[in-house]
Amino acid sequence: MSTKDVIYAEAVANYTESHLIPAAPELDHAYSNSTAHGIPEIAISPAQGKFLSLLTNASGAKNVLELGTLGGYSGIWFSKALKERGGKLTSIEIDSARLDVATQNLEYAGVKVPEEVEIVLGAGLDVLPQIxxxxxxxxxERFDFVFIDADWDNQWNYFDWGVKLSMGKGSIIYVDNTxxxxxxxxxxxxxxxxxxxDSLVxxxxxxxxxxxxxxxxxxxxNFDGFLLAVVK
Ligand SMILES: C[S@@+](CC[C@H](N)C(=O)[O-])C[C@H]1O[C@@H](n2cnc3c(N)ncnc32)[C@H](O)[C@@H]1O
Known part of the structure; x- marks a missing residue:
């Protein structure tokens, strides 16, 4: 691919999403209800949500830890995958207003809170030692998938905690916005x-x-990227 073709990235995303990601009112609602409550539009994209959901299923993960709940959009994607195995997402969010909107959005999507998705209020570095x-x-239980999507300055600290709280060999650590x-x-x-x-990388x-x-x-x-690690 020539870099000049990057101008088509959004069109490609729209085309591929229209064929591969069925319309889901509960996911659209999570976006729109979050915006209606003044939450910034910084949730993952539908394609990334589907990717995380596929990765969760491919790895057979049962216990996912998320840093950064926002309005629960990524949480709905994880819960779709985890439902098949009776798994659970534990998500940490520092902002109580966002936690409330995320709870609304998850419940609208038919997710049981806190049985299927538990949102823990607090700063990641305060909550993780308690966990x-x-x-x-x-x-x-220990986590077999850790999704890091909160404040960027703490990416390494969350990564280190993620490895320590993981099941061990084969556990996945995914750091967004790397x-x-x-x-x-x-x-x-x-x-x-x-x-x-030193950078996270x-x-x-x-x-x-x-x-x-x-x-x-x-x-x-836009242009971004993620770090994917597997525990040895
Ligand atoms: C990019 S958003 C998460 C998006 C969400 N994962 C999604 O895709 O739907 C980052 C979230 O991390 C939260 N956050 C920021 N600093 C945090 C911290 N120190 N501890 C926990 N959450 C934090 C923010 O309030 C924000 O809701």
Missing amino acids: AKDIEAGKR VRQLLESGSVGPNKKDPNV EKVGKDDRVEATVIQTVGTK
Whole structure:
């Protein structure tokens, strides 16, 4: 592909989504109800939701951990996949108003909250140690899929927690917006990089616990990309 063809990315996204992703009123409602409540339009795209749902099913994941609930759009996609195996999504959100809208959207989609999707209110780095304690006490299960989609400055901290709270070999850690963060932080591109701060990619590259790659994406959400790691 020549880079000049990138101008067709949105048209390709619209065409492929129209053929591969059946209309789903509950997903449209999650977008529109979130916007109606003043939530910014920063949820994943339909194609990415379908991809996460397929990846959840392909891996057979039963317990998914999400950092960053927003209006529950990605949560609905995960719950669609997890329903087949009686699995559960645990999602952490710092903003109580967003948690309320996410609960509305999930329930509208027929998802049982908190049985199928539990939203935990708080900052990720405050909630994760509590979840670790719950796991140690046998009150929660370990996670076989971790989806990191909250504040970018903490991507590495969430990644490290994700590996620690995972089931171990074969567990998946997916970090959204990795490419935009690399560009914003100056690891790649014109912005000035802080020489004292290693990027997520540098840290993951030195992390013997995982194998990882970054996939760049274009589409309705512009140029970005995600990091996918599998625990060894
Ligand atoms: C990109 S949005 C998540 C989108 C959602 N996963 C989806 O695709 O539908 C990021 C969310 O992370 C939340 N967030 C930001 N900082 C956080 C933190 N420190 N702890 C937990 N959540 C945080 C924001 O309030 C926001 O709702």
